[in-house]
Amino acid sequence: MLNFQLSEEQLAVQEAARDFAQSELLPGVIDRDTEARFPTEQIQKMGALGFMGMMVDPNFGGGGMDTISYVIAMEELSKIDASASVSMSVNNSLVCWGLEKYGTEAQKQTYLTKLATGEVLGAFCLSEPEAGSDATSQQTTAVLQGDYYLLNGTKNWITNGSSASIYLVIAQTDPSKGHKGISAFIVEKGMDGFVVGKKEDKLGIRGSDTHSLLFTDVKVPVKNRIGAEGFGFTFAMETLNGGRIGIAAQALGIASGAYELALAYSKERKTFGKPISQHQAIQFKLADMATQIEAARLLVYKSAWLKDQGKEYAQASAMAKLYASEVAMNVTVEAVQVHGGYGYVKEYHVERLMRDAKITQIYEGTSEIQRIVISRGILK
Ligand code: CAA
Numbered sequence: 001m002l003n004f005q006l007s008e009e010q011l012a013v014q015e016a017a018r019d020f021a022q023s024e025l026l027p028g029v030i031d032r033d034t035e036a037r038f039p040t041e042q043i044q045k046m047g048a049l050g051f052m053g054m055m056v057d058p059n060f061g062g063g064g065m066d067t068i069s070y071v072i073a074m075e076e077l078s079k080i081d082a083s084a085s086v087s088m089s090v091n092n093s094l095v096c097w098g099l100e101k102y103g104t105e106a107q108k109q110t111y112l113t114k115l116a117t118g119e120v121l122g123a124f125c126l127s128e129p130e131a132g133s134d135a136t137s138q139q140t141t142a143v144l145q146g147d148y149y150l151l152n153g154t155k156n157w158i159t160n161g162s163s164a165s166i167y168l169v170i171a172q173t174d175p176s177k178g179h180k181g182i183s184a185f186i187v188e189k190g191m192d193g194f195v196v197g198k199k200e201d202k203l204g205i206r207g208s209d210t211h212s213l214l215f216t217d218v219k220v221p222v223k224n225r226i227g228a229e230g231f232g233f234t235f236a237m238e239t240l241n242g243g244r245i246g247i248a249a250q251a252l253g254i255a256s257g258a259y260e261l262a263l264a265y266s267k268e269r270k271t272f273g274k275p276i277s278q279h280q281a282i283q284f285k286l287a288d289m290a291t292q293i294e295a296a297r298l299l300v301y302k303s304a305w306l307k308d309q310g311k312e313y314a315q316a317s318a319m320a321k322l323y324a325s326e327v328a329m330n331v332t333v334e335a336v337q338v339h340g341g342y343g344y345v346k347e348y349h350v351e352r353l354m355r356d357a358k359i360t361q362i363y364e365g366t367s368e369i370q371r372i373v374i375s376r377g378i379l380k
Contacts, residue, residue: 006068006072009065009069010066010068010069010072013065013069013072013073014072014073014076016049016073017051017072017073017075017076017077018076020045020046020049020051020076020077021076021077021079021080021081022080024042024045025039025042025077025080025081025084026080026081029080029081029207029349029352030346030347030349030352032081032083032206032207033083033206033207033346033352034206034346036199036201036202036206036207037207038083038162038163038207038208038209039081039083039084039087039207040163042081042084043084043087043088043118043121043163044118046077046084046088046118047117047118047119048118050062050063051073051077051088051118052088052091052092052096052115052116052117052118052121053091053092053096053112053115053116053117053118054069054070054073054092055067055070055092055096055097056096056100056112056116057100060100060108060109060112060113060116061112061113061114061116061117062096062100062116063116066304066308067242067245067304067305067307067308068301068304068305068308070092070245070246070249070304071245071246071248071249071252071300071301071304072249073088074088074089074246074249074250074252074253075249075250075252075253075256075297075300076253077253078249078250078251078252078253078254078257079253079254079256079257079260080257081207082204082205082208082250082253082254082353082356082359083205083206083207083208083356084207085250085253086159086205086208086247086250086359086363087121087159087160087163087208088246089243089246089247089249089250090122090123090124090159090160090243090246091115091118091121091122091160092246093239093242093243093245093246094122094124094168094239094240094243094246094364095115095122095123095124095166095168096112096115096116096122097239097242097243098168098184098226098235098238098239099111099112099115099168099186099226100112101238102184102226102227102231102235103226104223106223107186107223107224107226111166111186114165114166115166120164120165120166121160121163121164121165121166122160122164122165122166122167122168123158123159123160123161123164123166123167123168124158124159124167124168124239124243125155125158125167125168125169125170125187125213126155126170126236126240127155127156127157127158128140128153128154128155128156129154129156129212132156132157133365133366133368133369135233135236136178136179136182136233138153138170138171138172138182139153139154139172140152140153140154140155140169140170140171140172140215141153141171141172141173141175142171142172142173142183142185142220143173144173144222147221147222148219148220148221148222149171149173149185149219149220149222149225150217150218150219150220151169151171151185151187151193151215151217151218151219151220152215152216152217152218153171153215154197154212154213154214154215155169155212155213155215156212157200157210157212157363158210158211158212158213159208159209159210159363160208160209161196161199161209161210161211161212161213162196162199162209162211163209164189165188165189166186166187166188166189167186167187167188167189167213168184168185168186168187168226169184169185169186169187169215169220170182170183170184170185170232170233170235170236171183171184171185171232173229173230173232174229174230177230179233180230180233181230182230182232182233182236183225183226183227183228183229183230183231183232184225184226184227184231184232184235184236185220185224185225185226186220186224186226187215187218187220187224191218191219191220192217192218192219193215193216193217193218193219194213194214194215194218195213195214195215195216196211196213196214197211197212197213197214198211198212199211200212202359203355203358203359204352204354204355204356204357204358204359205356205359206355240364240365241313241314241317241318242307242313242317243364244303244317244318244320244321244364244365244370245300245303245304245307245313245317245320245321246364247321247325247360247363247364248296248299248300248303248317248320248321248323248324248325248360249300249304249324250360251296251321251324251325251327251328251357251360252293252296252297252300252324252327252328254328254332254353254356254357254360255289255292255293255296255324255327255328255330255331255332255357256293257349257353258289258328258331258332258334258335258349258350258353258354258357259286259289259290259293259331259335261335261339261348261349261350261353262285262286262289262334262335262338262339262350263277263286265338265339265342265348266282266286266338269340276338282338285334285337285338286338288330288334289330289331289334289335292327292330292331293327293331295323295327296320296323296324296327296328299316299319299320299323299324300320300324302316302320303316303317303319303320314373314377315373315374315377315378318365318370318373318374318377319370319374321360321364321365321370322367322370322371322374324360325357325360325361325367326361326367328357328360328361329354329357329358329360329361331357332350332353332354332356332357333354335350335353335354336350336351336354
């Protein structure tokens with residue numbers, strides 16, 4: 001059976017997310033972007049409403065919802081504020097998911113509950129100055145010394161870099177084993193030797209706090225290792241398979257937000273004696289935008305559905321992210337064009353959405369990495 005109908009619960013999530021985006025994210029979104037200011041208050045409210053641990057078991061403070069509900073919420077929030085929604089995506093997909101699936105009972109009790117309720121924020125630390133797409137080239141090391149590891153290295157481009165309290169850090173525990181010598185650790189802000197470094201001044205998602213992190217002889221207890229030694233690379237890859245669904249949903253939201261603004265503007269703005277929506281040049285743009293968004297939505301929902309069904313979803317999530325991020329870029333560029341000169345100024349929001357769209361083609365695996373994942377899936 002093929003059913004495109006959302007459930008009552010999913011529709012309720014959609015409405016709640018839409019209302020929250022309009023009432024809480026929209027006010028001030030332009031200023032936060034201009035000033036590169038993190039949406040602290042808004043993220044706290046998102047936690048209180050259950051958006052920060054949507055799929056986590058309610059026994060650990062989560063919402064116990066399906067992945068479809070999560071992508072629906074991501075889409076609605078991303079229409080308005082992609083800086084807030086990336087924090088949500090990282091916390092849900094890259095931090096809570098892996099802790100719930102692979103963490104010990106004690107790790108879940110100590111960390112997951114606080115993360116899922118939004119009491120604290122998490123960050124996922126894989127990328128390094130010399131290891132972005134080539135993620136196996138980890139230079140950060142964790143050397144076992146009795147009942148703790150000594151962690152040394154630098155991480156780059158870390159979302160929630162300064163606002164997080166709990167960091168999942170990937171590091172080399174045995175360089176002789178390549179990617180099979182990589183492990184994952186839970187590091188807390190405040191541990192001696194852990195310093196939050198430079199904040200990046202970015203093109204888009206300027207409200208999101210992206211930092212480098214520096215670790216110098218940080219003592220990480222053995223009990224903070226996630227899974228066995230050597231499991232860290234698989235842990236990171238599996239985590240990113242799900243993370244890409246969240247970013248695909250974000251891209252879908254950015255595209256939908258820009259399209260809705262362009263559609264509304266086209267009905268108001270008049271040229272040559274009629275609304276520009278009555279000119280075929282604009283009608284064809286709207287038709288292309290709507291078609292691309294619908295195709296992206298089907299890929300995003302399908303990847304979420306596969307995950308919910310316990311089926312293989314790595315290739316589907318890579319396809320969803322690849323396509324939705326390219327759609328986000330195309331649609332936002334066209335939305336600016338529909339607005340003409342007004343689209344080029346901040347007040348009309350679409351220029352911000354265009355800048356925000358670009359990162360969806362880069363983080364959680366560039367479009368080129370998605371093509372690697374997809375083609376390997378096809379050819380295996
Ligand atoms: N799912 C599960 N396992 C995977 C996997 C996937 N998608 N991709 C690779 N693996 C496994 C492989 O099966 C292999 O395991 P075995 O040796 O046990 O068979 C192991 O990982 C190594 O894989 P490869 O030999 O394919 O390694 P590679 O070096 O050729 O390529 C890569 C790996 C797919 C290119 C990988 O490096 C990659 O995904 N790079 C992109 C990293 C990325 O997405 N970074 C995003 C940073 S996080 C971020 O952006 C968060 C944020 O702040 C918003």
